[in-house]
C-alpha cells in the first residue's frame with residue numbers, strides 16, 4: 001500500500017468512527033442536534049468524492065430527462081454543506097437550500113454564494129404551507145432521517161410542482177413503499193461501482 005492509499009484509508013476509518021458516534025440513534029427520529037454535531041468535522045459524509053460527484057451528475061440527468069431540461073425555482077431539502085447544491089445550480093434558475101444543521105448551512109452559504117440557504121426543518125419555514133411555491137423540490141439522501149415520512153412527503157407534494165426523492169438502494173425496503181405511493185410516482189436507479197441509488201419523482205398536487 002502506498003503512503004497516499006494508507007492516508008486515505010486512515011482518514012476513511014476516522015470519518016466512519018466519528019459518524020458512528022455522532023449519529024448513533026439518529027435514524028428516523030428527527031435528531032437535529034446530532035445531525036448538527038456530525039458537522040463538527042468538515043464534510044462528514046465525504047460528499048467531496050468521485051462517488052458522490054457521480055451521484056450528483058446522475059441526479060441532474062434524471063431531472064433533465066424525466067422532469068424538465070431546466071426548472072425555475074428549486075428547493076433542496078437536506079442540502080448539507082452545499083456540495084449537491086453546486087451541481088443542482090446547473091438545472092435551475094434559483095436554488096433555496098435548507099438543512100437542520102446550522103453548521104452545515106454556514107458552510108453552504110460560503111460554498112454557493114449564488115443560492116439562498118436557511119437552517120431548520122421544512123415545517124418551520126414560513127412558506128411551508130404555500131401550494132406549488134417551487135417548480136421542483138428535491139430530497140436527496142435525507143428521507144431516512146425523518147420520523148414522519150408520510151407527513152414529509154405530503155408537505156413536499158403540496159410545496160412543489162414536481163418532487164424528487166433519492167435514497168441509497170439498500171434502504172428501499174424501509175422507504176420505497178411510501179415514496180412510490182405518491183400519485184403518479186415513477187422510479188429509476190443508477191450506480192457507481194457497487195453502490196446503487198434509487199430516484200423517485202412525481203408531479204406535485206398543484207400540477208396534477
Ligand SMILES: C[S@@+](CC[C@H](N)C(=O)[O-])C[C@H]1O[C@@H](n2cnc3c(N)ncnc32)[C@H](O)[C@@H]1O
Pocket residue numbers: 035036045047077078079080081083084098099100101104120121122139140141142145146
Ligand atoms: C446524507 S446528507 C445528504 C446531503 C445532500 N442532500 C446530498 O445528497 O449530498 C443528509 C442531510 O440531511 C440533513 N437533514 C436530516 N434531516 C433533515 C430534515 N428533517 N430537514 C432538513 N435537513 C435534514 C442532514 O443534516 C444532512 O445534512
